[in-house]
Amino acid sequence: MVKQATIVAPLKGVTNSEFIRIAPLHHPKTKVELKDLGQDADDAELIATPLPTAPPPPHLVYNHGPLIPQVKVYTIFWGKNWKSAPAFVKLEQNINKFFKDIVVSSLIDQLAEYNTPAFTIKHGSLSGSKVITANAPGSIITDAVIQQQLKAWIAANTVPAWDKNTLYFIYLDKGVTVHMGGGASCTAFCGYHNHISKKDYYAVMPFPGCAGCLGGLSVLNAITGTSSHELCEAITDPVPGTGWYDSVHGEIGDICAWAFKSVAGHNVQKEWSNSMNACV
Numbered sequence: 001m002v003k004q005a006t007i008v009a010p011l012k013g014v015t016n017s018e019f020i021r022i023a024p025l026h027h028p029k030t031k032v033e034l035k036d037l038g039q040d041a042d043d044a045e046l047i048a049t050p051l052p053t054a055p056p057p058p059h060l061v062y063n064h065g066p067l068i069p070q071v072k073v074y075t076i077f078w079g080k081n082w083k084s085a086p087a088f089v090k091l092e093q094n095i096n097k098f099f100k101d102i103v104v105s106s107l108i109d110q111l112a113e114y115n116t117p118a119f120t121i122k123h124g125s126l127s128g129s130k131v132i133t134a135n136a137p138g139s140i141i142t143d144a145v146i147q148q149q150l151k152a153w154i155a156a157n158t159v160p161a162w163d164k165n166t167l168y169f170i171y172l173d174k175g176v177t178v179h180m181g182g183g184a185s186c187t188a189f190c191g192y193h194n195h196i197s198k199k200d201y202y203a204v205m206p207f208p209g210c211a212g213c214l215g216g217l218s219v220l221n222a223i224t225g226t227s228s229h230e231l232c233e234a235i236t237d238p239v240p241g242t243g244w245y246d247s248v249h250g251e252i253g254d255i256c257a258w259a260f261k262s263v264a265g266h267n268v269q270k271e272w273s274n275s276m277n278a279c280v
């Protein structure tokens with residue numbers, strides 16, 4: 001997979017944090033040979049000389065906030081297709097299978113280098129799943145409305161109460177655009193994770209109905225790729241900016257966006273390793 005060429009800047013004006021990082025769209029690199037541009041060897045050297053303001057190499061720093069030590073993923077499939085369209089029902093089953101497998105996999109083990117005195121990252125579980133069609137948005141929804149709805153679901157016991165290990169994953173229906181932090185799904189981002197008042201950790205997964213969020217992958221592989229990105233970020237930085245964070249490059253998944261590997265038969269994104277100084 002081609003990695004994205006640019007690091008996406010943090011989104012400003014977000015409801016409760018300017019540190020929220022989004023899973024960016026896929027931007028294929030264009031490959032042009034220098035000779036095709038009529039350039040000579042001097043030009044090659046000029047082009048290869050780094051910018052004077054080149055950003056420092058990635059390194060995550062711990063900012064003393066919470067981690068999710070033993071994640072309990074609860075998936076919420078919000079919209080009519082998740083109940084009635086056979087292809088969506090199958091996709092939903094595949095997403096749940098992905099979580100069941102991945103929260104007990106090497107993808108979680110590799111996060112152990114980010115353990116802190118108070119938090120030891122261990123295998124987790126898929127604690128449950130629910131299809132909800134009530135109040136499903138038709139075309140556009142904001143992050144603020146998603147937060148209101150999540151609070152209402154928790155209050156009504158539609159979904160289980162939050163505890164420090166709970167991470168709600170909200171999958172939206174096809175054709176629903178999410179507006180968050182001045183950007184929108186499929187034009188600025190492919191997914192994100194957030195929190196409500198430093199609890200109620202959640203991730204929002206719009207349906208990847210665009211080339212920028214499919215990145216040439218199948219729908220399922222694009223969804224598991226983005227979901228693994230948000231899963232690892234939520235575990236290591238559930239209140240964005242207060243856990244493991246790099247003030248230039250963002251969270252653990254942002255540094256390695258659109259670089260994938262296969263774990264337990266699922267397409268997952270590589271994650272930044274401080275100890276290896278690489279995406280692994």
Ligand SMILES: [Zn+2]
Pocket residue numbers: 021022023229230233251253254
């Ligand atoms: Zn991210």
